[in-house]
Amino acid sequence: MSNSPVYDKVALIGVGLIGSSMAHAMRRDGVASRIAGYSHRTETLEKARAIGFADSLHDDVTDCVKDADLVVLATPVGAYAVLAEQIAPHLKPGATVTDVGSVKSAVIRDVGPHVPEGVHFIPAHPIAGTEQSGPEAGFAELFDGRWCILTPLPGTDAAALERLKTFWHRLGSDVEVMDARHHDLVLAITSHLPHLIAYNIVGTADDLQAVTKSEVIKYSAGGFRDFTRIAASDPTMWRDVFLNNREAVLEVLGRFSEDLSALQRAIRWGDGEALFNLFTRTRAIRRSIVDAGQDTAAPNFGRSKKPG
């Protein structure tokens, strides 16, 4: 890996978990000469300043993007349209505008129309994160060995696309290019539905009258606690994901509910063979995920201290 910067100035519109992790990762490998960060919250700017991952911090988004070679939208996606409109007149010709949102068709719909002639617009989505949020949650290794999906529009400048790919490689990611619509369906099943289900089951448990909250917490090691991690993710970000990937989420949710009804029937009628067959099939997927380096093989995610 070369240590020369991929972009001179990078502007991070949003310095939460993803924005701050990008800053740390850029610094780790000299990916940018200058990093500017924006937040509309004074408290967030103060935290970011104390950590020191940006060269400049701004409460005015137009100041932040001035002279930037790469502008990264890294707020909840519901804020993109207004931000894109605000920054549009201040973008440097030849610059690239990208983002890190978990939905892509809606981002193209909201941001695309504002991007001026002579500025490249290449939507992106790093498949990485933790359940924590805010500038203090970021760390340089977040993207290492994870995938970043780019969803360029037809006619995207090849050199600008190549440069953004190099940028994400230098941040530690593998890069994949796909169509925005397909991205939204893939993520609906690999990310959005899991979050929805996790939020839902935690809510159901919280509402049960016959089982106390204290019991749910004490006995959560039986499986429940695995769901609570992603159900602790940032509420604003996830509200915006579901509002902006409605179609694909409703489609996979429909399939999930159909399958769940079949399982429910198998339990009601004591169909042990149907249960056993499903439970056997699902083991193979776990193994593949571990083999692909997308999760740890340690039992219990390595929570327990098994010797050897």
Place this chain on the structure above:
Amino acid sequence: MSNSPVYDKVALIGVGLIGSSMAHAMRRDGVASRIAGYSHRTETLEKARAIGFADSLHDDVTDCVKDADLVVLATPVGAYAVLAEQIAPHLKPGATVTDVGSVKSAVIRDVGPHVPEGVHFIPAHPIAGTEQSGPEAGFAELFDGRWCILTPLPGTDAAALERLKTFWHRLGSDVEVMDARHHDLVLAITSHLPHLIAYNIVGTADDLQAVTKSEVIKYSAGGFRDFTRIAASDPTMWRDVFLNNREAVLEVLGRFSEDLSALQRAIRWGDGEALFNLFTRTRAIRRSIVDAGQDTAAPNFGRSKKPG
């Protein structure tokens, strides 16, 4: 903690993840003078022999329980009735029969009638496990800081109950006593439903035509991988859980599905406030679980190497 044995001979009927972990934990603190293990599978007995956590290993269950002061049923619960019938005539007067099954009313129904006069029967359930199975998956620390629930029947001998409590304390657990019916409902929400949902979503993803298996695996870090851990749990054990806790599982599943329909409607109609409110409420439960020591506070379960 005293190092004197709680029971002289302990017979483990089943030496998979739980049975073998009990053996390791008993040896760690001198909880038993002698440990006997049974399996009907030659391969399992050979593995157990190679690891060496038992003093004797048996393919005849009546040999295994001979002279035992504590007999622990640790196979999938579907096998309990037959095993209980086989061992009944060979149990030592004054011995205690217990188990480690994830359901308790069905165990009382299946085992209770076989337990002879003069032998104590105290059902138990350690809330601990990993997604791995077999004698090589066991380790001494599995029960440390986890809860073990005892569901004694009315009229249970107080001294026998006290002794079994001491046994589990010495294995590293906290001990709780509750009614079998309530246990089954608590576990339906904290363990059985999470497993059912996890198995189901992994199956749904596997069946989708529009998204390839390779895509599901590559992008699983977006949330999906968290579900695959518990969906890799032992199929026979879990089939038996669902067949034997039908009523409670169907009850909590009904609540879950109702709540999911409401979420589906919120997404369809763009009700951001309803989504945000649920997503905020669920964060608190995660915090409580971490505070109670039932999960790690490390982001991503500590999968990522965040410095500091």
